[in-house]
Amino acid sequence: MKDRIVFITGASSGIGLGCARKFASQGASLILNARNVTVLEDIKKELETKYATRVLLLPFDVRNRDEVAKALTSLSQEWQAVDVLINNAGLVIGLDKEHQGNLDEWDVVIDTNIKGLLTVTRLLVPGMVERGRGHIINIGSIAGDGAYPGGSVYCATKAAVKALSDGLRIDLVDTPLRVTNIKPGMVETNFSVVRFRGDKGAADRFYQGIHALSGDDVAETVYYAASAPEHVQIAEVLLMPTNQATSTLSYRKNV
Ligand SMILES: NC(=O)C1=CN([C@@H]2O[C@H](COP(=O)(O)OP(=O)(O)OC[C@H]3O[C@@H](n4cnc5c(N)ncnc54)[C@H](OP(=O)(O)O)[C@@H]3O)[C@@H](O)[C@H]2O)C=CC1
Numbered sequence: 001m002k003d004r005i006v007f008i009t010g011a012s013s014g015i016g017l018g019c020a021r022k023f024a025s026q027g028a029s030l031i032l033n034a035r036n037v038t039v040l041e042d043i044k045k046e047l048e049t050k051y052a053t054r055v056l057l058l059p060f061d062v063r064n065r066d067e068v069a070k071a072l073t074s075l076s077q078e079w080q081a082v083d084v085l086i087n088n089a090g091l092v093i094g095l096d097k098e099h100q101g102n103l104d105e106w107d108v109v110i111d112t113n114i115k116g117l118l119t120v121t122r123l124l125v126p127g128m129v130e131r132g133r134g135h136i137i138n139i140g141s142i143a144g145d146g147a148y149p150g151g152s153v154y155c156a157t158k159a160a161v162k163a164l165s166d167g168l169r170i171d172l173v174d175t176p177l178r179v180t181n182i183k184p185g186m187v188e189t190n191f192s193v194v195r196f197r198g199d200k201g202a203a204d205r206f207y208q209g210i211h212a213l214s215g216d217d218v219a220e221t222v223y224y225a226a227s228a229p230e231h232v233q234i235a236e237v238l239l240m241p242t243n244q245a246t247s248t249l250s251y252r253k254n255v
C-alpha cells in the first residue's frame with residue numbers, strides 16, 4: 001500500500017475509521033471524507049502522529065452533488081491519482097414498516113446510500129480508467145441480500161449497492177480495475193445510534209449478548225480485498241459475527 005492513495009467516505013466513525021487506521025498502518029496516503037470536520041481533524045492528527053502517513057481531509061456531504069464535484073475537481077495534482085475508493089458513507093434512520101415510515105428520512109437514506117455512492121463513483125472512476133489502475137470497494141450489507149422486518153428501504157439501498165457493484169464490474173471488465181462489494185452483518189458502530197434516532201440505550205440493547213463485529217474487523221476484510229494480487233478480483237464478501245447466521249437469526253447469550 002506504500003505510495004497508494006486511498007479515498008474513504010464516511011471515515012469519521014465505525015467501519016470507515018477502521019479502514020483509515022488499517023490503510024494508514026500499511027503506509028497508504030489517505031483522503032478522508034465525512035461531514036463532521038472536527039472529528040476528522042482529530043483522526044488526521046492521530047494517523048499522522050501514529051503512522052507518519054499523509055492525510056488530506058475532504059469534508060462534504062455525499063448527498064450534495066455540487067459540493068462533492070467542487071471538492072473532487074479541485075484536488076491538487078499530488079492527490080488526484082486515487083488508487084482505492086472505499087464507498088462507505090451510509091446510514092439508516094428508524095426501523096419502521098414500509099407503510100408507516102417517514103418519507104423525508106427515507107430521502108436521506110436513499111440519497112446517501114445510493115446517490116451519494118454514485119456521485120463519488122462517477123467523479124473518481126474515469127481517472128482510474130485513464131490511469132489503468134484502481135479498485136472500487138463498496139460497503140454493502142447482508143441487508144442487501146434480503147429484506148427484514150422494518151428494514152425495507154435500507155435493505156433496498158443495499159440491494160442497490162450490490163447491483164451497482166455488479167454493474168460497474170461488468171462495465172470495467174476490459175480494464176485492470178477491480179470492484180468489490182463487502183457485505184457485513186452485525187457491526188457495533190454508531191450506526192445503531194443513528195438507526196434508533198439517537199437512543200443509545202436502544203442501540204446498546206441491539207448488540208446485547210452477542211459479540212458483534214467491530215469496524216476494525218470489517219477493515220481487515222476490506223484490506224484483504226485491496227491487497228490481493230492485481231489479477232485477483234474479490235467480487236463479494238459476506239462476513240458476520242460467529243453467532244449470527246442470517247440477517248434475522250442470531251444467538252444471544254443470556255438474553
Ligand atoms: N453497522 C453495521 O451493522 C453495518 C453497517 N454497514 C454499512 O457500513 C457503512 C458504515 O457504517 P458504520 O461504520 O456502521 O456506521 P457509522 O455511523 O459508525 O459511520 C457512518 C459514517 O458515514 C458518515 N456519513 C453519514 N452520512 C454521510 C453523508 N451524507 N456524507 C458523508 N458522510 C456521511 C458518518 O460521518 P458524518 O456523520 O460525520 O458525516 C460516518 O463517518 C454504511 O454504509 C452502513 O450501511 C453494513 C453492514 C452492517
Ligand SMILES: CC(=O)[C@H](N)C(=O)O
Pocket residue numbers: 140141142143184185186187191247
Ligand atoms: C446495518 C446493517 O447493514 C446490518 N447488517 C443490519 O442490517 O442491521
